[in-house]
Amino acid sequence: MTIDLAAEISFQNPEKNNKQFIALKTMGNIAGTSIDRSTYTFIEPPINNFNQPIQPNEELQAKYRGAEAEAGFIWNTNKNKKQIHLSPVLSFYSRSLARKISSLKSEYIEEEKYSLHGISAGMGFVKPGKTTIHLQAQVFQPLYDQVTLYGRYIGIPYHSLVSNKSLNFKAKIQISKGNYGWTLNLESLNLASAENPKSKSIEASQAIIPSTLLTYFF
Numbered sequence: 203m204t205i206d207l208a209a210e211i212s213f214q215n216p217e218k219n220n221k222q223f224i225a226l227k228t229m230g231n232i233a234g235t236s237i238d239r240s241t242y243t244f245i246e247p248p249i250n251n252f253n254q255p256i257q258p259n260e261e262l263q264a265k266y267r268g269a270e271a272e273a274g275f276i277w278n279t280n281k282n283k284k285q286i287h288l289s290p291v292l293s294f295y296s297r298s299l300a301r302k303i304s305s306l307k308s309e310y311i312e313e314e315k316y317s318l319h320g321i322s323a324g325m326g327f328v329k330p331g332k333t334t335i336h337l338q339a340q341v342f343q344p345l346y347d348q349v350t351l352y353g354r355y356i357g358i359p360y361h362s363l364v365s366n367k368s369l370n371f372k373a374k375i376q377i378s379k380g381n382y383g384w385t386l387n388l389e390s391l392n393l394a395s396a397e398n399p400k401s402k403s404i405e406a407s408q409a410i411i412p413s414t415l416l417t418y419f420f
Contacts, residue, residue, distance in 0.1 A: 204229040220277045234263035268299040289326035312353030316393045320344040333379045342370040349396040362396030383417035
């Protein structure tokens with residue numbers, strides 16, 4: 203479970219039917235997640251008086267943090283529209299996600315960082331009224347992505363070679379009335395795999411991130 207903080211600034215000429223926007227969001231863990239040791243393997247660090255091996259039955263936890271930034275255009279945004287209408291969106295999108303592995307003794311083991319940067323396009327469905335309902339779905343194509351592995355092992359940190367740029371998806375439902383709104387987001391990130399002869403390889407994985415936001419509109 204994480205806490206999200208987000209802000210968005212939009213610009214629109216009253217005579218135009220489109221607006222530009224910049225949105226930022228950050229997230230961070232409020233509780234760790236237990237790791238299944240039967241499916242998780244890591245490189246044993248060199249053993250010395252200050253660095254003892256991790257026992258096979260010692261519990262490990264993962265903590266996540268990340269951020270996203272988006273800037274682009276939305277069409278059909280005239281506030282005088284009273285009918286149900288569609289609202290296309292096109293944007294530049296950047297997403298980062300990090301997973302830190304540690305033991306319950308607070309020993310730092312390793313951390314994976316994923317960065318995805320590219321273009322996002324989608325369509326919104328808007329139902330105006332005293333209570334406005336806005337549905338939006340977007341697809342995100344990374345143009346550049348990178349996996350970085352940090353840790354206390356020989357050969358780390360090292361920037362790994364990324365082997366794929368898979369499509370990603372995000373969707374939201376927003377209900378707003380007056381200056382207040384509630385949003386439910388769902389994001390599916392297909393994280394790249396990496397092959398690195400100087401440290402361990404990282405298999406491709408998927409992060410499905412649901413989140414909710416309470417919003418105040420200035």
